[in-house]
Amino acid sequence: MPIVTPGKRPAKRFEKSKILGGKIQRGKKATNTELNVIPMVDMMTMLVIFLLQQFSSTGEVLYMQKDIQLPDARHGQTIEIAPVVAISGSQIVVTGEKVADVADLDRDSGYLNIPGLEERLRDEKKRWEYLHQNDVEKKWDGQVNIQADKGVPFRIVKRVMYSCGVAGYFSLNFATLDLGGAEAQQKAPGAG
Template sequence: MAIVLPGRRPALRFRRSGVLERRLRKGGHPLDAQLNVVPMVDMMTMLVIFLLQQFSATGEVLYLQKDIRLPDARHGAAIEAAPVVAISPSQLFLGPEKLGEVPALLAEEGLAIPALEEKLLEERRRWEVVHRNDPDRDRHWTGAVNVQADVKVPFKLVKRVMWSCGRAGYHDVNFATVEEAERSAAAR
């Protein structure tokens, strides 16, 4: 076998047909490619507009689930970031995690909701681990929890949630409400 230089060797039939003739020529292709940036600029503009619409200047800390209708309030204060207990007409949540069905919780005896207590204690332990080596000692654990309760939820269940929060060490219970002015503006 003869010694040949390494490189491309098209099949004999392609060499004879001339199909690859332009590709095999050295130096025939420009190395710079034209890039159309108009679609990229359009996409970036759309992303910026989307992000600006989603941005909240008020610093909203609650995500309201679609099946929860909050009660109206005339006076209130802005709530701070804390674990969120959401009580819809059918389910109980701590953040995104479902803890139980409302009819089953109403049928139970006693004040405590063990699943809620356990998850809140877990949340407190997580907070303590995260802030163990925090150089800013002024920020201590406040024991705050935000409750989103639907208007139709019986007070018995709200009382049980408050009791369970207190047993887990969350004594600062804040209730999420909607200002009447906001609800009337949204209804128009």
């Protein structure tokens, strides 16, 4: 049985009839409809422009939190993508997940390690190893970016550094604000 387009059809005895067969044939509409692609093209153009404006060629390595004021530095390097340990006045966060409260760490000052931080960093290391298990050229470098507030006591930063080392992260990078470029412009001749 052949495949036919849906719609009204005359009975077999009326197909050749000039009266009833022709009536149904004349009322038949074309099945080819055109799709208006102009709104779709406009929307895709807007999306492409939006995504291009949001694109960063260097990538966002650190998310600046409101409650963290970074110290200033005159000489530094750009940091690479690695897990971020953010230490604010109230909590310690690893890649967006809270692992400890600073007030709790002040109370139990007997130990240097922070178990929640170590566990989260080990999970990050396992995830990295799983992602790069087939890439022989990529070696584990053990980098972690520490983003600490100016007002956080050093004993807390020391405990974070110790916990990072225990978890297998031996290359610590501290995030600072670049002050070298601003002073160089002020000291330049003709900059008044």
